[in-house]
Amino acid sequence: MTTEATRGHTFDGIEEFDNRLPNWWLWTFYLACIFSVFYWIHYHTLGTGNLPIKEYAIEQAVAAARDEAAAANNPITEESLRELAKNPAIVEEGKKIFQDPTRCASCHKPDGSGFIGPNLTDNMWVYGGKAMDIYTTILKGRPGGMQAHELFGQQFVMRATAYVLSIKNTNLPGKAPEANDKKEQ
Ligand code: HEC
Structure with missing residues (x-):
């Protein structure tokens, strides 16, 4: 999955690889996004949860x-x-x-x-x-x-x-x- 391509910018001689984020990381991110929607509706929109x-x-x-x-x-x-x-x-x-x-x-x-x-x-x-x-x-x-x-x-x-x-x-x-x-x- 690792590529040699860089993002094209350099700071103090430091460059950034353009690697894809690992799937396990992406999934925790997606699940957190989905969770936040239900959390928001439960606690803040419907008020069915107690803050x-x-x-x-x-x-x-x-x-x-x-x-x-x-x-x-x-x-x-x-x-x-x-x-x-x-x-x-x-x-x-x-x-x-x-x-x-x-x-x-x-x-x-x-x-x-x-x-x-x-x-x-x-x-x-x-x-x-x-x-x-x-x-x-x-x-x-x-x-x-x-x-x-x-x-x-x-x-x-x-x-x-x-x-x-x-x-x-x-x-x-x-x-x-x-x-x-x-x-x-
Ligand atoms: C109609 C007016 C009135 C209302 C309503 C009233 N009081 Fe009084 N209260 C007084 C007066 C006048 C005294 C002084 C009585 C005396 O010297 O014999 C007093 C005395 C007291 C004292 C004793 C003070 C001391 O120096 O020993 C307390 C404690 C007290 N009131 C609490 C309350 C609370 C709590 C309430 C509400 C639930 C209340 N009062 C409602 C007029 C009122």
């Missing part, structure tokens, strides 16, 4: 469902709530709840920096900043205008708690501490 980001989101959702099911089957504790707050998918669900303009955001601002209700990003708390304190505040409400959210169910309250724990101590500038706030880490 890595979607795949990741599905795995996260499965992990979130497992964590929430485990939490729902056991008494809610400081540790179980902190555990939920470590799961990004649950925090993300909590963020959706919090930032819904008809819910928490209407009184605490979408970023939690406080409006009618206190700033939740500082380290000052009227009713305590521990996971269980926050959970109880959201579940049962507080007399100064914080509504109870028992009606929305345990999952709603757990998710909202996970989100508040995630923004706690991020110290966004916002509403000044309440008169009866106590410092807490």
Whole structure:
């Protein structure tokens, strides 16, 4: 298959033979081209395949469902709530709840920096900043205008708690501490 013919160009005295590419090489090339067409249609045109980001989101959702099911089957504790707050998918669900303009955001601002209700990003708390304190505040409400959210169910309250724990101590500038706030880490 080797020929002595060259491509006719010379660089620094180096010439290039005009050999045919070996068949095995050509076939890997042709097959890769054919494969790419099916790949493109499957993942990008029809969307029947999950790209890595979607795949990741599905795995996260499965992990979130497992964590929430485990939490729902056991008494809610400081540790179980902190555990939920470590799961990004649950925090993300909590963020959706919090930032819904008809819910928490209407009184605490979408970023939690406080409006009618206190700033939740500082380290000052009227009713305590521990996971269980926050959970109880959201579940049962507080007399100064914080509504109870028992009606929305345990999952709603757990998710909202996970989100508040995630923004706690991020110290966004916002509403000044309440008169009866106590410092807490
Ligand atoms: C109607 C307005 C309103 C809505 C809606 C609301 N809050 Fe509040 N929230 C308040 C007020 C007012 C306080 C302060 C209550 C007090 O001092 O007795 C408060 C207090 C809190 C506290 C305790 C803060 C502390 O310093 O101890 C947390 C946590 C909290 N809210 C979270 C939430 C979450 C999460 C939601 C949504 C699920 C929510 N709030 C919805 C008005 C609201």
